[in-house]
Amino acid sequence: MRPAIRLSLANDSLECVAASASASRWLGCAREELIGRPLRAISRELAEAIGPQLEALARREPEDLQVLELPVSMAAPGGARELRVVLVPEPDTLLVSWAELEQSERQRALMLESMTHTKHGIVLTDARGVTLWCNQGFTKTCGYTLEELVGTRLGQLLQGPDTDPLEAARIRECVRRGAGFETELLNYDKAGEPYWVRIEAEPFVDRDGERYFLGIQVDITAERERAEALTASEARLRATLTASKDAIYWLEAARDASGEIEDFEFIDVNEAVEAELGMTRAQLIGERINVLFPINLSAGFFERYKAVVETGESYRNEYEIPRDAAASGYYQQLVMKIGDGVVIFNRNLTEDRTREMAQRQSLRMAALGRLASGIAHDFNNVLAGIGFSAELLQARVEDPESQAIIASIAQSTIRAGHFVKQVLMFARRTERDLAPQLLDEAFADSLAMIARSMPATVELHIELAPRLCVMADVGQLEQLITNLVTNARQALGGRGGIWVELRERCRDALPESQRPADETERCAVLSVRDDGSGIEQGALEHIFDPFFTTKPAEEGTGLGLSIVHSIVEAHRGRISVTSQVDVGTEFTVSLPLMAASAEAQDPAEAAEPSAALDGLGVLLVDDDELIVESLGAALEFAGHRVHVCSDPACAVDVLRDHPGEIRVALVDLNMPGTTGLELAAQLRAQQPGLVVCMMTGDWTPLEEEDLRAAGIAKVLTKPFTSKELQRELGELLGPERAV
Structure with missing residues (x-):
């Protein structure tokens, strides 16, 4: 029989009013001891389990009262036991009986307890x-x-x-x-x-x-919320990485059967990588980097990435990718370990490096300009003195062979002056004196001089098409051909051949690399070819860069071809080069031709100095003794009355002591104690009708306003010939003003 007790519902203490013998045995207490005792005194566990049920029963009508079963863990002699308690409501009492649960019932009760909590x-x-x-x-x-x-x-x-x-x-x-x-x-x-x-x-x-x-x-x-925050954070990171100008690569290590890293696979990239490599993200993801870009193996990048994964140490460096490879340029790289791979930040420094090189180039050109300007005045003075002296010798020597030698000396001084001018123009990017020029005539004299200096072991082959006219600076044309042929001669090593050809071509028939910027239909094409040592491909990329040279320091400055390139560009032309090592090199220059009606004036047609200028009174002021002596003698030989001053301070006195006799003053620009502009102003203040010509050994352009203020009628750049001076004076004075 199941243990049972009956509880009174008369009050909240739930006193026991009856108990079965089995309940007395189960609880280890005589029935007389149970009668009258509150339920909590009999079993706290039963009281706590039954209490809430009584509250529910109290709210129900008598006809709704039902038998209730509930699991209870109740203390008893021998330890706690799991019970199924049955509650039978009666009008004034509550019958409580219980039975110990079997194992399956205990499990179900435990499961219910677990689910509840x-x-x-x-x-x-x-x-x-x-x-x-x-x-x-x-x-x-x-x-x-x-x-x-x-x-x-x-x-x-x-x-x-x-x-x-x-x-x-x-x-x-x-x-x-x-x-x-x-x-x-x-x-x-x-x-x-x-x-x-x-x-x-x-x-x-x-x-x-x-x-x-x-x-x-x-x-x-x-x-x-965490996922949304992470998603938002990832979106912000993705937006930041997408907007980054740095190319960012995520690479996962690809391992072989032994666990060794044999390559890296693309896991993700940003948009800068797509622009850098010229490939889409879809084309890269999942591909192996060494397969797509073998340069990673040959240049050692793969080993560096592998070391980062194996050591965990980040790696930073700067490097250059050659022009013939994908994504060529200058880069700064940061490689960091991420999981079993790396993340690479690649910053393109090409623009920065190009700007830095341009700045360094600008500084070097400025230094070259200062150097050229510093020596130009003195050097041109020397050339002018040599030239005037050569003219005097030429006038006094009758031997034809000697005449030819002296003419070469005079011509060389003019050409050397042009070369100084080209260096200044190259360094300062000054304006050029453009006029119609016949190329065959402009090149002929220079080639003749070069031919005379060639060793017998070098053959110079010249073929110049006649009457090809271009708008050009004749001095620059002479320097262009001289530099190209000299460069070819140096490439021969003392033995070989040089071929110089000038021909007319249609612009559209030329390769794209040879078409000049000017879209004139007809072009003059000059080629200078040699069968010398040739130029390596890597050097060809820099062949026109200033100060770049493949020659030893004592043999080249790196300016010759840079000046040639500058000259060609200034004439709206195009220059290209092809070369093969141990076969030879060919430079090709294309220049736009002028219309036939605009050909250059024949030198023989140039106006001769007017005979009416004979006996002209000239004041010559220059602090260079060689100029004073040589130019003064040349002018006197031409029949002029010359007053020379090597000290500018005495020039005003000389002019005052010869009133009405001196009509022209030749004044040097740079002299100690004063400038030619200041002296010219003083001379014209004393004699307003005086024609003042400024002489200068510097090709730096003078301001027109300064020249007008000083009353300068003409600027003569040294070296010049006495015939050129006579011609300029004839234009300035005319027959009616000559003495």
Whole structure:
């Protein structure tokens, strides 16, 4: 017989009014001792389990009272035992009986206890989704009590302003069909606050064939917030990396069967990588870097990446990729270990390096300009003195062979002056004196001089098409041909051949690399070819760079071809070069031709100095003794009355002592104690009608305003010939003003 006791409901103490013999034995207490004792004194566990049930029973009508069963763990002699307690309500008493649970019943009771106290929500519904039971985790999440939930369809709770209606409808359809489901959705609690839940529900059938649903609900609000924050952070990072000008590579190590790194695979790249490599992200992801770009192996990049993964130490360096490879240029690289791979930050420094090189080039050119300017005045003075002296010798010597030698000396001084001018123009980018020029005539004299200096072991072959006219600076044309032929001669090493050809070509018939910038239909094409040592491909890329040279320091400055390139560009032409080592080199220059009606004036047609200038009174002022002596003698030999001053301070006195006799003053620009402009102003102040010509050994252009203020009629750049001076004076004075 099951142990049983009867409790009085007359008061809250639930006193025992009767007890069975088996209850007395089970509790280890005589029945007389049980009668009259409150339930809590008999068993605290029974009192705590029965108490809440009494409150529910008190609210029900007598006809609604039902037998209740509940599991209880109750202390007893020999230790705690798991019991099934049966409550039988009576009008004034409550019959309490119990029996010890078997093992399976204990497990079910333990499972129910666990489900009750787990933090996740657990709910039991019938086949229609009506709530039969739920645990504390479920009520805590949704905010409803168990009494409010029991008998309620859960589908009614899956509603809210932002609840996905399609997902809610899908859940209801699963319940209708008796199918399980999994979902994540936004729900709302009793107070109207939103929360995210993950729900898993499965149907089952009990022993009687009744269908039920058991659902597990997990509050994932915090998880979703973290995920959304992570997604937003990743989006910000992706936007930052996408906007970054640095190329960023994510590479994963590809390992062989032994675990050794044999390559790296592209995991991800940003847009800067696509621009750098000229490939899309889709073309790169999953591909191996050494397969796509073998330079990573040959240049040692792969070994560095591998070392970063194996040691964990970051790597930073700067490097250059040659022009014939993909993504050529200058780069700064940072490589860091990420997982079993690396992330590479590649910063393109090409623009910075190009700008730095341009700045260094500008500084070097400025230094060259200062150097050239510093020596030009003195050097041109020397050339002018040599030239004037050569003219005097030429006039006094009758031997034809001597005449030819002296003419060469005079011509060389003029050409040397042009070369100084070219260096200044190259360094300062000054303007050129452009006029119609016949190329065959402009090249002929220079080639003749070069031929005379060639060793017998070098053959110079010249073929110049006649009457090809271009708008050009004749001095620059002479320097162009001289530099190219000299460069070819140096490449021969003392033995070989040079071929110089000038021909007319149609612009459209030329290769793209030889077409001049000017779109004139007809072009003059000059080629200078040698069969010398040739130029290596790497050097060809820099052959026109200033100060770049393949020759030893004592044999070349690196300016010759740079000046040639500058001259060609200034004449709207094009220069190209082809070369093969041990075969030879060919430079090709294309210049736009002028119309036939604009040909250059024949030198023989130039106006001769007027005979009316004979006996002209000239004041010559220059601090260079060689100029004073040589130019003074040349002018006197030409029949002029010359007054010379090497000290500018005495020039005003000389002019004052010879009133009306001196009509022309030749004044040097740079003299100690004063300038030619200041002296010219003083001379014209004393004799307003005086014609003043400024002489200068510097090719630096003078300001027109300064020249007008000083009354300068003409600027003569040294070296010049006495015939050129005579011609300029004839234009300035005319027959009617000559003495």
